[in-house]
Amino acid sequence: MSYALVTGAAKGIGKAIAAELAQRNYHLLLVDLDDTSLQETATALVGLYHVHVHTLHQDLSQPDALSRVTTWSSRWHDQLSVVVNNAGYGINGAFENLTLEEQFNIIDVNVKAQVGLSYAYIPVLRRFPKSWLLNLASTTAYQTVPYLNIYAATKAFALSFTRGLRYELRHSPISVSALSPGSTDTDFVNRARMGGSTRKLADRFNMTPEKVAKIAVNGLFKGKAEIVPGFVNKLNAFLPKFFPKPLVEKIAANIYEQREETPAVIITPG
Structure with missing residues (x-):
């Protein structure tokens, strides 16, 4: 009996990854801030795939989050071979x-949560002949994004951190991968109250969470270092290096700059 742990699993890409793993007969440990949606997701996955699903309602920004998650999951550590941050x-x-x-x-x-959970679960994942760690980055990791500045900077960190960790663990049983999705068709646009022009642009390039998850899990189990789902997203990730940085920044700024009629909003692409 094998278990997989997925954070941010109540909705969107996290939920779809959990479903993809359940289809492959993994039992699930799911963590999210949104307890209501988390319970709904767990119930749905049990009904569809007849796997065991355990949930933890947890805000990963809290100082005690790491200890709470690892203490909760400890009873399944002998069976936990997949961790998805x-x-x-x-x-x-x-x-x-x-x-x-x-x-x-x-x-x-x-x-901090991604680094902490990676550190905490590496000893757990080392127990198995083969195990997998997937960290979420983003296509924004490959360039500077004004007006989405901190988010893009954290994703650049996630990508660099995961690349380095993969090298350090190359002789271990742990396969480490980074997932860099682009625009994905979740309800974060509605929650974010994004402006009409940004919505229209996103609609043109959106992938479904299910498609992203299938590519992600397939890439993870194939041992890919970096997983960028979709041809357009691959272009968005790799083309900026061939253009002047001021031009790339100006294009990104034109997409995300707040207009007078549009207030600052929260984006939750997980």
Whole structure:
């Protein structure tokens, strides 16, 4: 009996990854801040795939989050061979117009939680002949993104951290991968109250969470270092290096700059 742990699993990409793993007969340990949606997801997955699903309602930005998650999961550590650090979010707005507290909170979730959970579960994953660690980055990791500045910076950290960790663990049984999705068709656009032009642009390039999850899990089990789902997203990830940085930044800024009629909003692409 094998278990997989997925953070940010109540909705979106995290939920879809959990479903993809359940289809492969993994029992699930699911963590999320949204307890209601988390319970709904767990019930649905049990009904569809007849796997065991255990849930933990936890805000990963809290100081005691790491100890709470690892203490809760400890009873399944002898069977836990997959860990997915999916949880993360961002805030759309100018750096100086957003509070320092909320921007530190992004760093707590996107960086500190991912690093802490990776550190905590490496000894667990070493117990198996083969095991897998997937960290969520983003296509924003490959460039500077004004007005989504802190989010993009944390994703650049996640990508660099995961690349380095993969090398350090190359002789271990743990296969480490980074997932860098682009625009994905979740309900984060509605929650974010994003402007009409940004919505229209996202709609043109959206992938479904299910498609992202299938590519992610297939890539994970194939041992890929970096998984960028979709041809357009691959272009978005790799083309910026061939263009002048000011041009790339201007294009990104035109997408995310807040107009007068559009307030700063929270983006939760997980």
